[in-house]
Amino acid sequence: TKTFIKNHIPKTDHVHISGASMKRLSLSGRQVAPKKVSPRKRKSHLNLKEKRELGLYNLSPKGLKYSEFLPLHDLWLQYMREVLDLKDFEKSRKEINLSDKVLEAVNLKLTKADYHGAQIKVIRSRCPSHVGIEGIVVMETKNVFKVLGKDDTIRTIPKELNIFTIQVDKYQLTIYGKYLCCRSSERSTKKIKNYLLPDL
Template sequence: MDVYQPLPPIQGQRLTFISSKPFVPTLIETCLPHIPKTTYSTRVENQQLQLFNPPKQSADKVAREAKKARRKKAQEKKRECVMGKRKAMELGVWEFDKRLAKWEIFWPVHRMWETYMADVMGFALRPEHLPAKERIEASVKAGVGAIQAKLLKADFHGCIVTVKDCKNASRIGGEGIVVHETSNTFKVVTREDELKVYPKQGTVFSFSLPLFAPSPHSRESDPRISFDLYGNQFRYRAGERAGKKFKPKETIEL
């Protein structure tokens, strides 16, 4: 039976629908008499029927809504007095006072960085009597993978970096404490109390870490592990480096 055909004419009768005889079941019984009466109570009653397909949102509308949400979020930050990157640059927040470019000032920062890295890496305290060199080298090589993964997420402010290789030969051998890291540069303070900026692109840096956390038994002659940092693969901010890879080369210095 065609359910979409016009309803049969009603011969001079006016239909009256009451709560005991609602419209839908009455219509089904009248137009579809071959369907059992239980069909309405089991399949239709108290069910939500979708009479037409809902319209799909266009790609332009979705993009407009996303843009509106971003604008709203930016306005909320502005109301909360959160300073953005552009505003910080305009106010000179990242400008470094060259009068503070003193190795003595940032040496304690480097010592704090070593303590921070020992905590990040989970290095143990230095034992009173060091094990044999072969045992130290074996333990380091076994844990290089874990060290590399943690280094990727570490903060390098306070690290002493040395330029090992560079397209600009005049920069090779340069050394300094990192006072500001950006996506493409290391800003360092040298031993000569100078502020220099080393680009990461085309440059290979090296830095070292003590193998033991600071302790009363620590000495300057304690073994250290050295890494080569390839600037081309490290041109990211600290928060963006978690999923990146960089190639370490470890050596043991006793």
């Protein structure tokens, strides 16, 4: 109250009190509006652990037919024709030698390519039982190809231990599996040194 204030301040300041309006002051300080907590955005993709738990990396050994994957192989051939730019390659192939930049570019494209749907064959291996295995790649992981053979059997082939051939139209290409030991999605963006390129 005014009386209380007058009793506790010098008389010389009383004149300022009489003309001033009394205001309520908040002892708790300035009120801060609470922050709005935005709902957490739901991730749009599964991580590796979740994919494994869902069984996305497990192929049933039964029920898959080689004939059903031939359309996938046809799509892969179309994809590789574009990746390798075979029309331009055909025009200049007579002038190509092992030191040409054109061949080096083809090697790089092969290293970065996706092999889901490719028809591959093992021609050399540290494991003799792998030699001669061929089929369509139905799954590719960091270290292995899972290949579906004409007998409708899925076989798991380690990349590092084997040398493969693939056929794109009239071109037979030889690929060293040890240079493909990473996921296809990583190979497409990973910078690869020239000395790691596979041989044709």
